[in-house]
Amino acid sequence: MNRRFLLAGLSLAAVAACTTNSARIGPDGLPLPQIYRISDGDADGVMFRMLDGVNSLRAAAGIAPLQFNDRLNAAAATHSRDMAIQNRPWHFGSDGSSPLERARRVGYTGQILGENISETYETELETLAAWMGQPDTRAVILDRNATLLGFAWHQEPGGKLWWTLVTGRI
Numbered sequence: 584m585n586r587r588f589l590l591a592g593l594s595l596a597a598v599a600a601c602t603t604n605s606a607r608i609g610p611d612g613l614p615l616p617q618i619y620r621i622s623d624g625d626a627d628g629v630m631f632r633m634l635d636g637v638n639s640l641r642a643a644a645g646i647a648p649l650q651f652n653d654r655l656n657a658a659a660a661t662h663s664r665d666m667a668i669q670n671r672p673w674h675f676g677s678d679g680s681s682p683l684e685r686a687r688r689v690g691y692t693g694q695i696l697g698e699n700i701s702e703t704y705e706t707e708l709e710t711l712a713a714w715m716g717q718p719d720t721r722a723v724i725l726d727r728n729a730t731l732l733g734f735a736w737h738q739e740p741g742g743k744l745w746w747t748l749v750t751g752r753i
Contacts, residue, residue, distance in 0.1 A: 618742035655733020663737040697723030
C-alpha cells in the first residue's frame with residue numbers, strides 16, 4: 584500500500600517537474616494545495632461549472648434541471664460579500680436579513696426554497712461535493728420543487744472564498 588502511494592507521489596512529482604506551474608510537493612510526495620484564484624475572465628466558467636454540476640446531480644437523481652435566475656444570483660452575491668465582512672458563514676445578514684428578505688430586496692417575487700453557504704479555499708466543484716456530503720445541504724440541491732438557482736461568491740485578497748447557492752421557484 585505504501586509502495587503505491589510512493590509511486591503515485593513520485594509520478595505526480597515527475598509530472599509537476601515537466602510543467603511550467605511549479606507545484607510544491609509536501610512531505611508525503613503529493614502536491615500541496617494551492618489557493619484557487621478566480622479572475623474576472625473565469626467568472627462565467629465558474630458559474631456554468633456549478634450549474635452543470637448541480638444539474639448533473641439532479642439528473643442522476645431523476646430530478647428536473649435548474650435554471651439561473653439573475654435576481655437570485657444578485658441575492659447570493661450580496662450575501663457572499665456580507666459573510667466576508669462579518670467573517671463568518673451563516674444564513675443571516677449583518678442586518679439580520681434572511682435569504683427570503685435578501686431575495687425580495689433585489690426584486691425576486693418567487694418562493695425561496697433553500698440556501699447553502701460555505702467559507703473555504705476550495706473550488707466550486709469541491710464545494711458542491713462537500714454540500715452533497717451533508718444531508719441538509721444535499722436536500723437543498725436535490726429539492727424536487729426547485730426550478731431556479733442563484734449562485735455567487737466573494738473572494739478575499741488572501742484567497743478565501745465565500746460561496747452562496749440559493750434555490751427557488753416561481
